[in-house]
Amino acid sequence: MLVTAYVLTALLALGIFYIGLLYLFxxxxxxxxxxxxxxxxxxxxxxxxxGVRDLGLGLVLVVALLAGGPxxxxxxxxxxxxxxxxxxxxxxxxxxKKAIAFGVHGATAVVMAVVSVLLLLV
Numbered sequence: 001m002l003v004t005a006y007v008l009t010a011l012l013a014l015g016i017f018y019i020g021l022l023y024l025f026x027x028x029x030x031x032x033x034x035x036x037x038x039x040x041x042x043x044x045x046x047x048x049x050x051g052v053r054d055l056g057l058g059l060v061l062v063v064a065l066l067a068g069g070p071x072x073x074x075x076x077x078x079x080x081x082x083x084x085x086x087x088x089x090x091x092x093x094x095x096x097k098k099a100i101a102f103g104v105h106g107a108t109a110v111v112m113a114v115v116s117v118l119l120l121l122v
Contacts, residue, residue, distance in 0.1 A: 002070065005118040009073055012115060013061040016080075020054030023047050035091040035100035057083060074119030077112055084108040 022030040027047035031039045040046075057080055065073040088105035091097065 001118065002122045005070060005115065005122055006065065008115045009061065009065055009077065009119060012077070012112060013058045013065070015058075016054050016061070017058030020051045020056075020058060023051030023054060027051070033100070033104075034087070035096040035104065036094060037096055053083070070119040070122045074116045077116035077119060081109050081112045081116065084112065 019030070024047075027044065028039065028041065031044075031047060061073065061076055061080065064076040068076075084105040088101045088109065091101040091105065
């Protein structure tokens with residue numbers, strides 16, 4: 001179970017990191033799939049903030065896993081669940097696409113919570 005938890009955590013960290021890179025290097029294309037009905041065109045500082053946030057979240061998770069072990073990484077990942085839940089909430093509050101809010105951000109939060117429990121149990 002330890003190997004499975006580590007692999008799933010690494011995949012989550014890489015996925016979060018990848019999304020951060022997309023927001024930095026292809027922001028408009030990536031933002032179109034975020035869940036809002038309208039997406040600002042052109043350079044937008046919020047894309048940079050989102051990209052840097054996601055890069056940081058991915059890196060923190062990797063550092064927690066490598067330096068702190070599974071229990072620390074489990075708690076860090078559980079705390080990071082608030083990010084996709086915050087994204088989901090923002091989409092719903094601004095009348096965005098519910099299917100993306102729940103199907104992408106909600107599902108991400110659930111997967112992150114399940115993996116964090118796996119890490120805490122090993």
